[in-house]
Amino acid sequence: MTTPDPNVSAVMSERALLINVAYRLLGSMAEAEDVVQETYARWYSMSPAQQEAIGSPGGWLTKVATRICFDLLGSARVRRESYVGEWIPEPLPDLTEWGGERPGGITADPADRVTLDESVTMAFLVVLESMTPAERVAFILHDVFRYPFAEVAEIVGRTPAACRQLAFSARRRIGAAQVPVTPAVRQARIVGEFKRAWEAKDIDALIALLDPGATVTADGGGRVGTVLRPVEGAAQIVRMLVNLAGRQRGLTLLERTVNGRPGLVAEQDGAIVTVVAFDVEGDRITHIWAVRNPDKLRSWTARSSEGS
Structure with missing residues (x-):
């Protein structure tokens, strides 16, 4: 009898976090799901020894997913120049209204759902669209998900001080666009x-x-x-x-x-x-x-x- 690998459940438990990070960065559930699938594909393409050598699988998965998002954000700007009309982030329903089955007969998994808070309101996501990819990554990872700037720096290829400045710039954009929250x-x-x-x-x-x-x-x-x-x-x-x-x-x-x-x-x-x-x-x-x-x-x- 094969002994279950305890790392499998630990790695798969990160899926909800990855979906949440990727959706906020890309504004698209379809692209977020593709990013998470690619991230897991890279994990499972490694040998068991390579996986064992990674001290924090969750941290590794987040870094890889965010790097993929970072690259996509750069190409997305080019793609949207040829988009017909205005581009709006993909809207999400309340958790109780997610379909039991997705197109293609795929059953919706709770880990594919995005936590609905102030960082996914349409107004918030639209402001994120005005940011550079580096600003968006620094702000989302640090201000929303509380990652230290040292880790953000590894992802965007900047110094921690530069990432701090990126987040500050993004924060200023958010502040300029914010209005008092209506109950x-x-x-x-x-x-x-x-x-x-x-x-x-x-x-x-x-x-x-x-x-x-x-x-x-x-x-x-x-x-x-x-x-x-x-x-x-x-x-x-x-x-x-x-x-x-x-x-x-x-x-x-x-x-x-x-x-x-x-x-x-x-x-x-x-x-x-x-x-x-x-x-x-x-x-x-x-x-x-x-x-x-x-x-x-x-x-x-x-x-x-x-x-x-």
Whole structure:
């Protein structure tokens, strides 16, 4: 009888952490999963003696996964220059709404889920997109996951002092973009009011819910129709929303949690076709992100509208 290798469970237990790090760095679950798969492939390509020589398998896995992400972040900037329309990070559902089965018949594993906290809100992820790859890695590893700068330095190929400066620069970007956090209960109320006003095509109610300088950004990736550039200003946004409500037949709006915050999903013919995230300041909506690219909606499953 073969004796189970105790290192296997220890190594595999790191999967949840790796998924969480990779998603925050890349803004894509599909890419995060690919990174984690490649990381484990590199681990198991080593001989048992090589594995034994690694004092901290968890630390080794994190370093390798982050280095892969770091390389991908550089190439992602080039790829997004040819992306059709705006690129928005992949939205994530609440843990209770993950599908039991993923496309291709793969059962979703709890270790593939991302912990939904302030570091994965859509507003936060969008700010991360404005950072250089080195800033993003230094900030996420140090400020979010509490890795010392000495370890961050090994990954990005800079000195610890340089990594400290990178994290400081990233922190400043985050601080400049941050607004006072609106309590979740109030956000949920505002999003609910927005949903009802949109369904009723109530122009006055929509105007009242939107900040005068509000912005809508949509991501269809060239796969489905949507606006290719951000729409700015409450009046312009309301005009667009009312036009959409008039054209889209059989569309059902449902209140759902999107990246840990109150949001909406749009269902058509039993399938989720759009996921909408919001940024709320006070009692007004300041940003709306609408993800329609089907490639970014695979974590979502069609939900019944009962009880919504």
